[in-house]
Amino acid sequence: MDIKEIKAVIDLMRKNSLTEFEYEKDGTKIRIQRGPDGKPQVFASSPGLIPAPAVIPTATGSAPAPTVQTPIPAPAQETLPTINSPMVGTFYASPAPDAPPYLAVGAVVNPETVVCIIEAMKVMNEIKAEMSGTITEILVESGKPVEFGKPLFRIKPA
């Protein structure tokens, strides 16, 4: 969808008092939600892109929709720091194939906490968090290759 189409959808929603619109095609997903102040929020994601909520202001203050909506908080996810890979290898979320993963979203870590394994040349390297905070997102699938600097986890610093 390009910006013209998004604006057209927003217009249609306003005219028809719609509050939510979701569209998916070829791996690209867009969700437009009208918040309580009438301002639409657009969430878009595409393979390879960082999700970026964009708030598109309406030209005039329009009347809120008749049904009350619970606002979806705009997560400023992409501004949180990440724990990045210090090496090249294969990322494993668990210490062993049948073991539970080291971390889940919401886990609290300190600098010494082992967050994952990166395997290189048959050596399993335990990767430490190197910082304190709460894990908000796991960015790599277990078993996938990672390069130096690749973001592995998003973390809200303590």
Place this chain on the structure above:
Amino acid sequence: MFEKILIANRGEIALRIIRACKDLGIRTLAVYSEPDHDSLHVQAADEAICIGPGPSAQSYLKIDRIISAAEVGDVDAIHPGYGFLSENAHFAEVCQSCNIRFIGPSPESIRRMGDKSLARENARKAGVPIPPGSDGPVNSEQEAIKAAKKIGYPVMIKAVAGGGGKGMRPAHNDVSLVKGFLAARMEAEKAFGNPEVYLEKYIEEPHHIEFQILGDKRGKIVHIGERDCSIQRRHQKLLEESPSPLISSDLRKKMGKAAIKLAEAVHYENAGTMEFLVDGSGNYYFLEMNTRIQVEHPVTEEVYGIDLVKEQIKIAAGERIPSEFENLRPQRHAIEFRINAEDPAMDFRPCPGTISLYYPPGGIGIRMDSHMYGGYSIPPFYDSMIGKLIAVGPDRPTALARMQRALDETIIRGVKTTIPLGQRIVRDQDFRRGKYSTHFLERFFEKKVPNVS
């Protein structure tokens, strides 16, 4: 033949290797440092893996990360380029033990010829002339005179503990030898804490001539002619050409045979270069061997019509050197000028920066090996060479004229380059007549007014 190759290098040589791979239908994996993310070699490769931050020690020299990238990328072979890990025997060994083919000679060859004194010893054993010397320190005037007689004047008195051109003085006869001997000992004691000196033949007006060697897995060694690399600034090559204006076809035959003999003695495989010093009387002396592809390889490629990087890959994959390579004659004349992002007016201080405009030269007989593009930011972590301009022609005057035209045509804005220096060198009367030695550039700078570019 290999299916996928990892290029353990950056800049123009990485691009060069990727091109050879493409010509052979081989998939390419580039490794890069964070500041090289937008580099041309990363864009040109099929896949790319980041291996570290800017400093080479944390990226292009990190053997473990490069090998990890090779495993993640499932490559068959690694081409090390030049510099970085290309002459690192340990790296070649690690590749071997991980079942990844190292496109270059064996670790043993790298060790045997990479060590300067071992290499000279190998040369001596193979009957290849090395600069005659006193075989150890001379501890008295008598010893010095005796040694000098054996070597033959002129000689160079060198400090045993010296280096980098320090603590050296020439002597042309017994009188100047004795005077120089005593003075050199005093100087050496003061500068290095060791008064010991030795003698070596002083080669006057030398040309730096190197021979390109190729060896295959069956032990066949050929030479692909010479390159004259005498135009150097502080021992850094600036301009190279082939054939050498100094070398007759007889001398080429003699030196080529010597180069092959030495390479055979160490069972050399893949590409390599034998460096010699040659004086005005046709005497040649082995200096050292480079066990890798060289920066100036395009000069040989253009003169003999061979793709040396492709040959490296083919040899590493087990192919024989074609028999046609045994009796090659120079077909054309080629000159290469290294374009560095340096300011000639500020003693060649490196100028990293962003290239705002790049117009490469073109036309008949012009080849540009470069990773430059308009908008490219030269990172400060690596050497300042941003391109190699090669001019080719049926004879030297044509190649010279084309080089002049191409240097005049090239536009690089945003950084200072050594192009103005190149423009002056190709117009110099002595250079045009082929009359130059390794002293050419220092004399050139002495007689020139500082360049206002």
